[in-house]
Amino acid sequence: VNVYVYSSGSVEAQKLLFGNTEEGDLLELFTDFFDTTIGNKKDSGSYKKIVEKIGVSPEEILFLTDTPEEATAASKAGLRSALVARDGNEELTEEHFQNFLVIESFGELFGDDDDEDYKRLEGEDNGEVDDEDEDEDDLGEEEEEPEDDEGEDEDDA
Numbered sequence: 001v002n003v004y005v006y007s008s009g010s011v012e013a014q015k016l017l018f019g020n021t022e023e024g025d026l027l028e029l030f031t032d033f034f035d036t037t038i039g040n041k042k043d044s045g046s047y048k049k050i051v052e053k054i055g056v057s058p059e060e061i062l063f064l065t066d067t068p069e070e071a072t073a074a075s076k077a078g079l080r081s082a083l084v085a086r087d088g089n090e091e092l093t094e095e096h097f098q099n100f101l102v103i104e105s106f107g108e109l110f111g112d113d114d115d116e117d118y119k120r121l122e123g124e125d126n127g128e129v130d131d132e133d134e135d136e137d138d139l140g141e142e143e144e145e146p147e148d149d150e151g152e153d154e155d156d157a
């Protein structure tokens, strides 16, 4: 997976930040860096330019942001987008949750294929309101209860 940064902070600032973290120099984890010299993060044209520079189909790119307007702009350019819910940010609305996968941790991106939220990334409806609100109960999911240990024999010393 190639990881890119598109930030309102300058490329120079991004490199300083990721090159000097508590975990050390993380720059080699990133393929490239973009800033607003390419365009405003709320303008879908910026994402089209980034797609051209990266040289892959837009739907092969997952754009993560904590700003719904940026997610919408990226989706309009054909990218898949997901919202990252972060403490201190403006609360996301029901509509945001309907339109986008919302994650709190990158680990949630590796969801299972049956997960309705995860599927939101896969279809053409990423960034669109999905009015099907199926609420299916899981069938036959069994949880193993630990056996009661009463009666366990223990030798006294």
Ligand SMILES: CSCCC(=O)C(=O)COP(=O)(O)O
Pocket: 006, 007, 008, 009, 041, 064, 065, 066, 067, 084
């Ligand atoms: C990559 S998940 C967090 C997204 C995020 O915080 C963000 O988009 C910040 O954008 P900025 O332009 O402020 O660097």
